[in-house]
Amino acid sequence: MRLMSPPVGLAALADTDLVGQVARVLTQAVINGQLAPGAKVVEAGIARELGISRAPVREAARLLEQQGLLVSHPRRGFFVRKLEARDIDEIYDLRICVECHAALLAAKNLTPANRDALRRQIDVLHETADLEDHARQVEEDYKFHRMVIEIAGSQRLLKVFDDLSSELRMVIGLIGRLYDDPSRIAQTHEALLDVLEQGHADIIAARFDYHIAAAWREVGKLVREIPASTNGAAP
Amino acid sequence: MRLMSPPVGLAALADTDLVGQVARVLTQAVINGQLAPGAKVVEAGIARELGISRAPVREAARLLEQQGLLVSHPRRGFFVRKLEARDIDEIYDLRICVECHAALLAAKNLTPANRDALRRQIDVLHETADLEDHARQVEEDYKFHRMVIEIAGSQRLLKVFDDLSSELRMVIGLIGRLYDDPSRIAQTHEALLDVLEQGHADIIAARFDYHIAAAWREVGKLVREIPASTNGAAP
DNA sequence: TAAGCGTCGATTGTCGACAGTTTAATCTTG
DNA sequence: CAAGATTAAACTGTCGACAATCGACGCTTA
Numbered sequence: 257m258r259l260m261s262p263p264v265g266l267a268a269l270a271d272t273d274l275v276g277q278v279a280r281v282l283t284q285a286v287i288n289g290q291l292a293p294g295a296k297v298v299e300a301g302i303a304r305e306l307g308i309s310r311a312p313v314r315e316a317a318r319l320l321e322q323q324g325l326l327v328s329h330p331r332r333g334f335f336v337r338k339l340e341a342r343d344i345d346e347i348y349d350l351r352i353c354v355e356c357h358a359a360l361l362a363a364k365n366l367t368p369a370n371r372d373a374l375r376r377q378i379d380v381l382h383e384t385a386d387l388e389d390h391a392r393q394v395e396e397d398y399k400f401h402r403m404v405i406e407i408a409g410s411q412r413l414l415k416v417f418d419d420l421s422s423e424l425r426m427v428i429g430l431i432g433r434l435y436d437d438p439s440r441i442a443q444t445h446e447a448l449l450d451v452l453e454q455g456h457a458d459i460i461a462a463r464f465d466y467h468i469a470a471a472w473r474e475v476g477k478l479v480r481e482i483p484a485s486t487n488g489a490a491p
Numbered sequence: 492m493r494l495m496s497p498p499v500g501l502a503a504l505a506d507t508d509l510v511g512q513v514a515r516v517l518t519q520a521v522i523n524g525q526l527a528p529g530a531k532v533v534e535a536g537i538a539r540e541l542g543i544s545r546a547p548v549r550e551a552a553r554l555l556e557q558q559g560l561l562v563s564h565p566r567r568g569f570f571v572r573k574l575e576a577r578d579i580d581e582i583y584d585l586r587i588c589v590e591c592h593a594a595l596l597a598a599k600n601l602t603p604a605n606r607d608a609l610r611r612q613i614d615v616l617h618e619t620a621d622l623e624d625h626a627r628q629v630e631e632d633y634k635f636h637r638m639v640i641e642i643a644g645s646q647r648l649l650k651v652f653d654d655l656s657s658e659l660r661m662v663i664g665l666i667g668r669l670y671d672d673p674s675r676i677a678q679t680h681e682a683l684l685d686v687l688e689q690g691h692a693d694i695i696a697a698r699f700d701y702h703i704a705a706a707w708r709e710v711g712k713l714v715r716e717i718p719a720s721t722n723g724a725a726p
Numbered sequence: 727t728a729a730g731c732g733t734c735g736a737t738t739g740t741c742g743a744c745a746g747t748t749t750a751a752t753c754t755t756g
Numbered sequence: 757c758a759a760g761a762t763t764a765a766a767c768t769g770t771c772g773a774c775a776a777t778c779g780a781c782g783c784t785t786a
């Protein structure tokens with residue numbers, strides 16, 4: 257059963273995967289705040305809303321739980337995870353750990369082809385800098401980082417990053433605007449590509465560390481201007 | 492529905508979680524080889540065997556898929572993941588990345604209490620060295636490493652480690668014997684605790700890196716004596 | 727008025743069923 | 757006899773149903 261009204265076209269490639277679709281829908285709902293942190297995710301409600309049964313919804317919820325977007329209290333249901341300042345710190349700490357390592361691997365695997373791909377992505381960053389679409393800016397930013405990890409060539413590294421990303425998108429979606437000076441993000445990423453090309457391990461690690469830590473401080477600052485809430489429900 | 496016959500006592504605390512139980516059963520089956528790599532996991536079969544319906548089995552399978560123990564081919568079902576040499580490399584590469592980082596954090600958080608806990612675990616390693624129970628040795632080995640990450644204090648770091656661990660247990664279970672000289676593993680872990688206490692970042696990272704890399708080489712050697720198989724099924 | 731208790735609606739956990747698809751087995755046919 | 761077509765069995769994806777449980781509300785009782 258399709259979620260959207262059949263889009264006429266026969267472009268039903270990787271569509272056949274209900275729980276995947278539900279997972280995407282839920283993820284999106286969490287990211288854009290339709291499902292606020294702490295909100296209860298009522299299986300029957302989602303199911304009815306999507307015109308499907310509860311089974312696929314439950315499976316999708318379990319998936320998102322594993323990814324850290326939802327928490328489940330047995331016999332009480334699934335809830336949108338509340339991220340506290342501590343979680344943000346954990347996420348960025350792990351991001352630094354993982355991305356610095358990935359950057360080193362990526363530098364080793366750097367070919368003209370994927371070097372150009374990165375450069376093109378930086379061009380995209382330049383373009384989006386002018387737009388007022390903050391969400392888009394964040395998205396293209398992530399895409400660059402993700403490309404680096406793809407180049408590193410480890411599926412597991414990529415999975416960790418993707419899981420962290422969806423958690424982060426949640427907070428960032430909540431914060432709203434992220435960059436004070438959008439034009440600068442393209443520049444900072446050029447610096448990242450530079451050190452990758454240069455290929456000196458220490459410098460690469462230091463540069464990526466600095467870059468991510470900067471984002472960490474930025475997000476941390478903005479988050480602390482927002483409600484601090486204890487996670488989960490009382491026992 | 493309970494899996495075991497009710498153990499009389501009222502110690503039915505965290506029992507109420509069918510999918511959790513199923514997940515554990517399946518994990519165990521994968522680790523000890525009852526479910527061989529590449530084997531098909533038939534939902535109805537598992538369900539019947541456990542005397543439950545397919546729904547919880549499916550949810551558990553999705554969970555293990557997310558953890559990397561199973562792969563799912565839409566419309567064809569779940570299969571036990573086949574780990575190739577490349578996967579082993581990815582796992583250990585990530586382990587080094589994560590555990591070295593965790594070790595640094597752990598060193599900062601090291602208190603007399605958890606320092607003693609680590610030491611006690613090393614004692615256990617000494618004791619199990621005499622036994623011929625290889626599985627037990629591996630398990631206690633992991634427990635030490637896990638404790639370090641617990642001390643580091645990041646839930647996410649711990650989750651990444653746990654996921655990697657279950658994948659690794661799979662390979663190691665397959666290999667059978669892992670240590671040529673069991674008496675040495677206690678020693679090497681003492682060295683790890685030493686550098687943690689000493690608290691010098693570079694030395695900690697280097698030592699953990701070396702320790703894990705050694706295991707990597709060991710496992711890699713043993714794995715390559717075993718069938719190399721392509722993962723998944725043909726499209 | 728505040729704490730305790732029972733009731734009722736809402737929601738989860740689990741089950742069995744059914745249709746559509748995949749896989750295995752059997753039967754053709756060149 | 758081998759390759760392809762055909763049929764039958766097995767399995768997955770999804771659904772709707774039902775009992776058990778949880779949380780809220782209101783009522784009783786100090």
